[in-house]
Amino acid sequence: MEATTFTLHVNGRPHQVQADPATPLLYVLRNQLGLNGPKFGCGMQQCGACMVLVDGFAHPSCQLQVHRVGAAPITTLEGLTRPDGSLHPVQQALVELQAAQCGYCLNGVAMCAAGLLRQYARPDEQTIRNALFRVLCRCGTHERYIRAVQRAAELGASG
Amino acid sequence: MPSRRAFLKDTGRLTIAFCLLGALPAAEALAADDPRPGSLQDNPRLNAWLEVLADGRVRVLTGKIEIGQGIGTAVAQMAAEELNLPLNRVEVVLAETGRTPDERYTAGSASIEQSALSVRWAAAAARQQLLQLAAKRLRVPAATLQLADGAVRTADGRQHLTFAELLAGRQLTGEVPADTVLKPKNQHQVVGQPLRREEIERMVRAAPVYVQDMRLPGTVHARVLHPPGPGARLRGVDEAGLRQAVPGLLRVVVDGSFVGLLAADEWTAIKAHDWLKPRLQWTAGPALPAGQALPEVIRALPAKVDEVARRGDVASAPATGEKSFRATYFKPYLMHASIGPSCAVALFDKGTLHLWTHSQGVYPLRAAVAKLLGLPEDQVHAKGVPGAGCYGHNGADDVAAEAALLARAYPGHPVRLQWTREDEHLHEPYGSAMLFDLQARLDARGRLTHWHMELWSDTHSARPAGQPDKLLPAQLLAKPFEYKRAELSGGTSRNSEPLYQIPNMLINAHSFAGPLRVSALRSLGAFGNVFALESGMDELAQLAGQDPWAFRLAHLTDERARAVIEEARRLTQNVQAGPNEGLGMAFAQYKNQAAYLAVVARVWVSPEDHTPWVRQLWAAIDAGEVINPDGLRNQTEGGLIQAASWTVLEQVQFDQQQVRSHDWESYPIYRFDEVPRVEVSIVSRPDQPPLGAGEAAQGPTAAAIANAVHRACGVRVRELPIRPWKLAPSSAES
Structure with missing residues (x-):
């Protein structure tokens, strides 16, 4: 397909990009906008490494064609960090609990958690597990991730 | 500290195997009663492990790569402890050929036992050298001096010399001696503490942590196509059809049954890969033993038998009242199954190949890739950059070798080769059944x-x-x-x-x-x-x-x-x-x-x-x-x-x-x-x-x-x- 110009709203700012309309959003975010948060893991919506927030909802970006995004606001892991450089409660909690080993799946966990906490301020453990279901972690950091989301809920409530 | 002798005794079989392949320095030449860690015996120079920077910070070099185990933090803790420095004044350089010690592979749960302990020894030797230098300059006995926060002070605090002043642009030299005095463990303040890994903050801020995140100027994107099964060979590639269907390819590399595609943008490389994959024709390899019980398949394979242990007599005559037991157990083939498929960046520039890789062993990879490409080893440079967790030998070395082949076909441009999920699942080497x-x-x-x-x-x-x-x-x-x-x-x-x-x-x-x-x-x-x-x-x-x-x-x-x-x-x-x-x-x-x-x-x-x-x-x-x-x-x-x-x-x-x-x-x-x-x-x-x-x-x-x-x-x-x-x-x- 011919490259087309799109205006994407990413992390609070409009970005004009030229892309084949069928390009998955993941490659536009990584290669044209230079973002590192969303990661390539499978390209089949099976692992969650490429998770972003679309309109506040966690959604994989590896099969989401750029022409289907429209004016929906996209938030990546970069966009969770506040403009003053301070961390979102989810990011704070991940650091505080040292919830990562290799960290490759951390993006998926953080974005699903951020999406969850928008809807449920104090989720219970089962709700957290369900919210993270789409994210695969191979290092076995699940326990820490679950605790980190609980901690993020506390931080969010107090902050 | 485990002595070299104990190391040899317990892993003798493995050590011998590697020696036959020429990958290890002659381990038997190392003194068996040397208390220094094996990695340090192999690389005894102090400045192989530690450099003092002009601003008083210390740079530690390790031949290991970060694979999610936190080795960078652990080696920094070792140096900070022996040199009485805050952790943030210790910088860590991970495995890179020509730069860090050759510690072969980051494997076998040996990073602490080998690399971190070597850094402890090197930092302790550095402390002794710095104290000696200061003693000479200040004309006081070294034992009366105190070393902390990047400087040496007299006991009364009146005179003090920073590391930079002591070294005046030089580096510490010489070997780390076997009689190096380590800080007594009961004085430890940094080692043994649950200190944070600084890279986790970088991860949550989406900093470029992984080899997948590298964006060198002029990077081109690559995909490869692998045979569907072991032993399958390529019969042909419809390159004209491919180029017509997916315009904009920079190179189509075909060498035997190795197929690689290069494009300026990643989506083009992916589209070309996806168009070509179902259209490639392969000869079938030997049939796999499917449809039979795998344990029985394995039992019937020709095998070489080694005695692992023998004592007493397992065939002795049964005694009264004894009970006997017999059972068969089995484990199947397992995958490493890294969450991020393997990736590498390669650049062939002015006769030298540069590789950025998440391989567990940059030095052995350099030697292997040099032979694969027919280059002298000193014209291959490999730098370790973290990838997704690997849990052993996954596709990391293979993707680096393939990136190297493609970079040679397209010199002057960094080639970023990203394996697909299927590449990793089908072609990584599994854990044996x-x-x-x-x-x-x-x-x-x-x-x-x-x-x-x-x-x-x-x-x-x-x-x-x-x-x-x-x-x-x-x-x-x-x-x-x-x-x-x-x-x-x-x-x-x-x-x-x-x-x-x-x-x-x-x-x-x-x-x-x-x-x-x-x-x-x-x-x-x-x-x-x-x-x-x-x-x-x-x-x-x-x-x-x-x-x-x-x-x-x-x-x-x-x-x-x-x-x-x-x-x-x-x-x-x-x-x-x-x-x-x-x-x-x-x-x-x-x-x-x-x-x-x-x-x-x-x-x-x-x-x-x-x-x-x-x-x-x-x-x-x-x-x-x-x-x-x-x-x-x-x-x-x-x-x-x-x-x-x-x-x-x-x-x-x-x-x-x-x-x-x-x-x-x-x-x-x-x-x-x-x-x-x-x-x-x-x-x-x-x-x-x-x-x-x-x-x-x-x-x-x-x-x-x-x-x-x-x-x-x-x-x-x-x-x-x-x-x-x-x-x-x-x-x-x-």
Whole structure:
């Protein structure tokens, strides 16, 4: 397909990009906008490494064609960090609990958690597990991730 | 500190194997009574490990790569401790050829025992040199001086010289002597503390941490196409059709059965890959042994037999009142299954090849790639950059070699090669399937008198080790490199010998060349060996009419082994199994010389669909002196969960043509709804040397789960994975 110009709203700012309309959003975010948060893991919506927030909802970006995004606001892991450089409660909690080993799946966990906490301020453990279901972690950091989301809920409530 | 002699004794088989391949410096030439860590003996120069920067900070160099185990923080802690520096004034450089020491592979849970301890020695030697320099300059005895915060001060504080002033642009030189005085452990303030890994903050801020995140100017994107099955060869490529269907390709590289595509943008490379994949024609390779029971396939393969252990006489005449036991156990092929498929960046520039790689061994990779490309070694430069966790030898080396081949075809441009999910699932080298025949005998009092294990395995060590033949593309090229099978493999027998006191013992290892590509997966043979051994111990305890804890303790004299078992029992003393639930335990000392670990598993088996749900895992671990307790905890928690996933879910499936486990649906691993809660208790031994711990949980976890499943539903599963259909009531023992 011919490259087309799109205006994407990413992390609070409009970005004009030229892309084949069928390009998955993941490659536009990584290669044209230079973002590192969303990661390539499978390209089949099976692992969650490429998770972003679309309109506040966690959604994989590896099969989401750029022409289907429209004016929906996209938030990546970069966009969770506040403009003053301070961390979102989810990011704070991940650091505080040292919830990562290799960290490759951390993006998926953080974005699903951020999406969850928008809807449920104090989720219970089962709700957290369900919210993270789409994210695969191979290092076995699940326990820490679950605790980190609980901690993020506390931080969010107090902050 | 483990002496070089102990190291050689315990891993002698492996060491000899690597020496034959020429990858190790002559280990036997090293003094057996040298107290320095092996890595330091191999690289004794102080400035190989440590540099003092002009601003008073210290740079530490390690030949290991960060693979999620937190090695960067641990080595920084070592240097900060010996030099009385805050941690943020220690910078760490990870594996890079020509820059850091050659420590071969980041493997075998050896990063702390080798690299971190070498840095401790180097930093202590640096402290002594700096004190001597200051003593000379200030004309006072070195013993009266104090070294802290990047400076040396007189006791009265009146005179002080910073490191930069002392060195005046020079570096510390000379070797780290064997009589270097280390800081007494009772004065430690940094080592032993659960300090944070600084890279986690970089991860949450989405900094470019991984090789996948590298964006060198002018980068082009590559994809490769691999044969569908082992031995399949390319019949042809419709390059004209491809170029018409997907315009904009920069190069189509075809060399024998190796096919690579280069494009300026990644999406074009992907589209070309996806167009070409179903249109490539391959000759079929030899049929895989599908449709037959894999244990029986393995048993029938030609095998070379090595005696692992022999004492007493396992064939002695039966005594009155004794009981005999016989069982066969099996573990299937398993995947590393990294979450990020392998990736590498290669640049061929002015005759030199630069490689950015998440390989576990940049020096052996450099040597192997140099031979693959016919370049002198000094014209290949490899720098370690983290990738997704690898858990052993995955596709990292292969993707780097393929990127190198493509970079040579397109010089002057950085080539970023990203494997697909299917590339990783189908073409990474798996952990070998293993088979175990156990025969054991108990005397009339229920003591184990005889232990006879025959085990079957393919190799657990097919890393490139400086040679090109084991790199995936090497056999695909028009002029292929002949694959040379490793003759010896210490990994097969790892943990096959019980730590229990048994007077008559025979262990034989049968090495076969199996149908699938294999190499090192976390813990190598220990996962299968401990699963068989510790399942067997539970079955024998039952036969002896004894409690599994008491039965193990009755055969153990090693106090540290007993202590972790007692600690695991203490952790779970108030845990009661509910209906359809069982508690199971298992124990091993990793490699019979590294960390001691005991696991308890609580498993619920659904009475409706027989799914085994691992609810909770507890581990007690003794890893000697702990450099970073939170790092040890994190690694152990991860090992428990990963091993539980291997145990209840995982098995590489194949048909006659190819592996069928090509994605996360055909090779499921644990998701968040299934993972057990985990709890780790550290049995601290600050006075003991640190022991490798990163792989200690793998084997005991499998056996603890199998033992718990047996208590939950009465079915003894001896063939992994523990799938629901193996737990239906018809499988139950009468």
